[in-house]
Amino acid sequence: MITLTPKNKMAALLCGIAFLNLSLFALGGETKEADGTTKQNRIEIKDFAFNPQTLTVKSGEKVTWINRDDEPHTVVSVEKQFKKSTALDTDQEFTIMAGAPGTYTYFCSVHPKMTGTIVVVKS
Ligand SMILES: [Cu+2]
Numbered sequence: 001m002i003t004l005t006p007k008n009k010m011a012a013l014l015c016g017i018a019f020l021n022l023s024l025f026a027l028g029g030e031t032k033e034a035d036g037t038t039k040q041n042r043i044e045i046k047d048f049a050f051n052p053q054t055l056t057v058k059s060g061e062k063v064t065w066i067n068r069d070d071e072p073h074t075v076v077s078v079e080k081q082f083k084k085s086t087a088l089d090t091d092q093e094f095t096i097m098a099g100a101p102g103t104y105t106y107f108c109s110v111h112p113k114m115t116g117t118i119v120v121v122k123s
Pocket residue numbers: 048072073074108109110111114
């Protein structure tokens with residue numbers, strides 16, 4: 001049996017606070033740049049194409065697509081590595097969080113010739 005002295009109690013409390021901070025950070029899932037801004041991983045859908053066509057991000061970062069066409073488009077992972085989007089109307093956005101490192105290829109289910117790739121690297 002361990003008896004908590006006041007000193008030990010303080011250590012346990014600090015430990016708990018540190019753990020909580022880590023948890024909150026993990027939940028945030030956004031990478032802060034050196035200047036304090038949140039990194040934006042954006043892919044524009046324009047003229048029936050994903051721009052940029054290949055994007056490299058770190059695991060845990062968010063990726064947002066925005067449809068700049070007048071046509072609806074979708075974002076669907078070929079290997080179901082992320083949840084597919086609904087049909088995106090003009091200026092509508094879709095965001096995922098990059099999971100495990102790997103190559104995520106995706107396409108638009110309305111126009112299957114529209115394809116793109118996200119390369120997820122270790123954070
Ligand atoms: Cu499309």
